[in-house]
Amino acid sequence: MQRDNQIVSHIIGINALVWIFTLVMESQGIPLNLYGGMFYAISPLFQPWQPLTHMFMHGGFMHIAFNMYALYLFGSILERVWGWRRFLFFYMSAGLGAALIHQIATGVEAYMLFDSVYPAEGWREIYIPVVGASGAVMGVVVAFGLLFPNTRLQLLFPPIPIAAKYLVLIVIAFDAFFVIRGIDDGIAHWAHLGGAATGFLMVKMWSLNRDAFY
Template structure:
């Protein structure tokens, strides 16, 4: 399924979400403009490598790369898919959390996703890049905060595609199930198709848990609805 847009209009301008998309696009353009030799050197310098991190977890470059890798992408389809999901679902999560709270949430989701990927692939020397882990946290939070929101989605039916409004709990629930089973199949071996599925799983679960805590906190203190 390919989501196109959701039905919920944000009450305020999603400043942080828009800036995150812009930064990701700018970084990708810079990667693309570099010569192939330079691009590969930049990849190994700023991408996250699980094995390197475990060998020296407090080394500055390894800590830095947890964050720099979040804004790098392996190709145009990688970037486009991630930014599409962030554009559709991120504005509403930012609306609920507030600008600063959303930025903190996004980064925490990305860091947690990276650590889960490291735990499940401790010997991997493959450079890992992409905003997928952080965006997966956004999807998890959206599922908790807006489960019944309808998402306009392309659904494959044989050789054709149909456009339907589907509840978010189905769209995002099916997305997570696909990531989970793909992640289970990848255990004990390389990532299926070069995709860090456990980063997606870790980010999504982090988003769900933080959103549950957020809803509980907001219910207890209704006069303070922003972090």
């Protein structure tokens, strides 16, 4: 008998192993994020596998811990509902959708900076890799909010209960605020929004064809 959350467990395990391996290699002077992280498409450091591999690369401990906790919390339930094949397809699609939106946003931002009084900032944009499963996880969170909108969740900070649909709105509003204000905090907010949008569209399309991927 197969476990209900086998794919979620495997994804978490792969991410953990890659993170540990990255730390080991960095201690030897080999920065794997320069190979597995995703650079802008016109950067000489860009490689065709990066839109996929960046989803399994992370920065600090809190980065991977938060992503994997959210994936386990919401993804385990979605996998039980959808089955592992459909969930895996959804997860990877959300991550690739996040990568696409991030690429487009980076291109627009770099172009605007090249045409401004700060052209050097444009070059900086295309030489900064993005890493993390946050875009894919955002898709998972949005899907959970759409399928179980009134489920009560307990926040960690602050420790109060909140309906899933409101949590999704708050998280999206947070990312949108940083994008609109143009605040550079080192977080790929466009990737988050891209993953959220991809997750939203996929759930809506599947709701129109309930036989798809079953």
